[in-house]
Amino acid sequence: MKKNMFLVVFLFAFLLVPISAFAEGSLGEFNFDQKKSSHPLDKVNSKGEVIKYEDYSKKSIDLINETDSFKGSGELNPIFVGDLLEIDFQELIPPRINDDNRKREITPFVIIGPDGRAMVNDTTMFPFSAITYITLEWADGSRGTCTGTLIGRDRVLTNGHCVVNAQTQRGIVSATVHPGVSESTAWFGAYNAIDYFVTSNWINTGSISEDYAVLVLAQSNGRHAGDRAGFAGIRQVNNILNQNIGIFGYPGDLIREDEAINQYGMRGNVTNEDSQIAYYTIDTSPGQSGSAMLNTNNQVIGVHSSGYTDRDNNPLFNGGPKMNNFMFEFVSSAIN
Known part of the structure; x- marks a missing residue:
């Protein structure tokens, strides 16, 4: 990356949707006391409770650098989710970003050149079955969508900004996860979130490097x-320059064009x-926040978060945190 290049960074914040077809029940009120956190990677749950980094670090992941994938039984439990299309999309003001003190702006999406995204025709097949459409609600009644990836029987990896607004330090009150959606049908059913985990550094700074969460x-x-639906294994990585990755999810712009909820992606x-x-220069748009970076073995090696433009708002590239040893420790501990 050229040091003299002026970059504008923005979060692909999820799309607000004024709908009523969300999960019953609540995650409760998020109350985080910064004084109880002593490490940037302390794990914070949906109640604001802190699990110390030293208490989970290397406890359950000693000597491993990946977790297993599982293709699932394929048992279908279809639910129509077309009522989610009866929406008026709005942009959400993103949390603050403290990455190199770069100026932050919001733009609708980052498409680099011709749009290379393609619709996934069969979302009942792994790994597309494990890519989830997430509907969210906040305490003020605002609602939105993100993308996530099943990484365990009951765990989903997504962005930190999909569950906690780092600017207001407020969390979501409910979320529903729909694996493998296509043709406005959640082929494997719908699942309510009962908890989530983010890092204390995400809450305190909104830094892209910690923009990840586990539901x-x-x-x-x-x-x-x-x-x-199955779930994808995660893999710790260091240098992944020039490696091929796939990013699949639920982009709001194409969903509006289709008038149907479909999964899209590209490699x-x-x-x-x-x-x-x-x-990377893989095309994305709002709604794909939280999409996994999948390697050629369909293991998760990072999570898509943001887009970058120059001074004139010309798209340059997209990016997100990669599964380095710190992220791997955090996510692995949240799976167990």
């Missing part, structure tokens, strides 16, 4: 989401990186 899901009809190479963030 915990309740069962539906006696079954876990991952048992039906491309990592074009730049630092120790925490991977950059």
Whole structure:
């Protein structure tokens, strides 16, 4: 990355949707006391409770650098979610970003050149079955959508900004996860979130390097989401420059064009990186916040977060935190 390049960074904040078809129940009120956190990677749950980094670090992941994938039983439990299209999309003001003190602006999407995204025709097949459409609600009644990926029987990886607004330090009050949606049908059912985990540094700074979160899901009809739809393993990585990755999710712009909720994505190479963030020219748009970076073995090696433009708002590239040892420790501990 050229040092003299002026970059504008923005979060692909999820799209606000004024709808009523959300999960019953609540995650409760998020109350975070910064004084109780002593490490940037302390794990904070949906109640604001702090799990110390030293208490979970290397406890359950000693000597491993990846977790197993599971393709799922394929058992279908279809639910029509077309009523989610009866919406008036609005842009959400994103949390603050403290990345190199770069100026922040919001733009609708970052498409680099011709749009290379393609619709996934069969979302009942792994790994597309494990890519989830997430509906969210905040305490003030605002609602929105993100993308996530099943990484365990009842765990979903997404963005931190999909569950906690780092500017207001307020969390979501409810979320529903729909694996493998296409043709406005959630083929494997719907699952309510009962908890989530983010890092204390995300809450305090809104830094892209910690823009990740793990949702915990309740069962539906006696079954876990991952048992039906499968889940992707996560893999710790260091240098992934020029490696091929895929990013799949639920982009709001194409969903509006289709007038149906469908999954889209594309593959491309990592074009730049630092120790925490991977950059690429894979096309994305709002609604794809939280989409996994999938390697050629369909393992999760990072999570899409943001887009970058120059002074004139010309798109340059997209990016998000990669699964370095710190992110791997955090996410692995949240799975167990």
